[in-house]
């Protein structure tokens with residue numbers, strides 16, 4: 001669901017403004033942090049909730065040579081619908097048996113292969129499609145998630161080389177993913193980089209020639225030049241959210257938050273002291289006060305765990321969620337202030353107009369900024385704004 005700024009006919013209940021100029025600026029900043037590497041904009045999960053197609057186009061306009069998604073369906077949709085250059089590289093990595101391999105080969109996607117079953121399926125699809133598949137061999141260098149264990153690597157590489165000799169695949173990349181890059185100095189990161197180099201060299205000794213070697217996510221792109229290799233894959237930082245508080249705020253990292261989530265107050269009313277608020281009456285007004293009703297709830301991605309803690313800017317003041325967040329709405333105690341119904345309540349944004357940030361909500365909900373932006377539901381219209389700053 002999206003709506004262009006300026007074409008609205010009625011005020012919206014709520015909106016997620018997406019600042020495409022900020023996204024482009026973030027791409028430029030991140031590219032400067034990894035000057036020797038190509039740049040992949042990770043736009044999986046609907047661009048972390050920001051809208052895959054507009055964000056993909058903006059990232060490419062700012063210089064991204066690659067796009068990355070988790071599922072093949074996400075990548076196929078980009079190829080079919082985003083009107084991007086035909087030769088733009090699009091990679092996807094989360095495959096299950098019986099996946100749309102043939103469609104992926106025909107759409108010239110780069111695909112990840114980290115197991116023999118996947119190699120068998122992709123080579124069969126290439127045979128049917130009559131063109132070679134572009135394959136990135138995935139090494140499990142320590143994350144313990146997808147990818148091939150070091151002990152099984154020689155066999156996977158050997159079989160991939162055989163398929164390459166038969167003209168069924170081109171081994172375009174070798175890659176892996178880091179477990180702890182958002183914790184500076186964590187020993188697992190150095191160990192993973194060492195294993196990645198070793199596994200790459202072993203594959204090269206077997207005869208593999210890689211166009212791109214890649215392992216860096218946002219945190220590694222920002223803090224670990226030795227992880228950049230030929231390509232960096234950045235997700236969260238593109239959207240101007242810090243990978244973790246330990247790395248600093250978006251401003252510390254030179255990034256600008258892209259999403260601003262706000263709603264129109266549905267109601268403002270006077271209530272006496274001792275009035276229960278919300279399901280379970282987990283908040284009771286300490287004295288006569290005013291309550292504001294924010295028409296957003298957990299169905300819109302506002303985390304219920306932020307009941308009693310989530311911050312909201314109303315009329316220039318930070319207010320806190322009063323009581324429980326419900327499916328569609330929650331209440332804030334306005335402490336006697338009386339903004340009109342329809343006044344804006346800002347849950348989060350860049351923070352430079354006094355509003356909370358996604359990181360503030362992450363802290364309030366005991367989660368990470370990634371989850372705050374990615375979960376904003378489809379019921380919230382995305383409103384794209386695009387104004388370059390001086």
Ligand SMILES: Cc1ncc(COP(=O)(O)O)c(C=O)c1O
Pocket residue numbers: 042093177216217218219233234235236237243
């Ligand atoms: C394989 C892979 N690469 C890159 C990324 C981007 O990570 P980040 O959003 O931390 O930059 C992700 C996201 O989880 C991922 O799964």
